[in-house]
Amino acid sequence: MDKVITCKNCKMTFPEDAIDKSQDPKCKCGTRLWPVNALLKETPPLHLTVPALPSEVAITDIVSSMVVFVVKWALAAIPAIIILALVFALISAMAGGTLMGISDTMKHR
Numbered sequence: 001m002d003k004v005i006t007c008k009n010c011k012m013t014f015p016e017d018a019i020d021k022s023q024d025p026k027c028k029c030g031t032r033l034w035p036v037n038a039l040l041k042e043t044p045p046l047h048l049t050v051p052a053l054p055s056e057v058a059i060t061d062i063v064s065s066m067v068v069f070v071v072k073w074a075l076a077a078i079p080a081i082i083i084l085a086l087v088f089a090l091i092s093a094m095a096g097g098t099l100m101g102i103s104d105t106m107k108h109r
Contacts, residue, residue, distance in 0.1 A: 007027040009027065
């Protein structure tokens with residue numbers, strides 16, 4: 001014989017295999033038929049192992065690595081400054097030409 005689930009509130013019975021346990025089913029009166037805790041009990045527990053962390057950390061060679069980083073940063077900044085100067089010069093030339101054209105048309109009016 002199939003298992004039957006009975007509603008705690010209205011005492012209505014439902015066959016267990018007719019209830020979709022993944023949807024948190026409810027009776028017509030609104031009472032939950034299948035508690036979420038029961039679903040969690042059906043799944044086997046997970047056993048996770050955490051690797052042991054080292055108890056000591058040794059920091060070495062911080063000065064030379066910082067110097068190398070700063071030198072690389074400075075060398076990378078040179079082409080960036082050149083590119084920014086060219087972009088600024090191009091924008092200034094376009095803006096200056098536009099303003100000169102506007103002022104030239106104003107003189108001839």
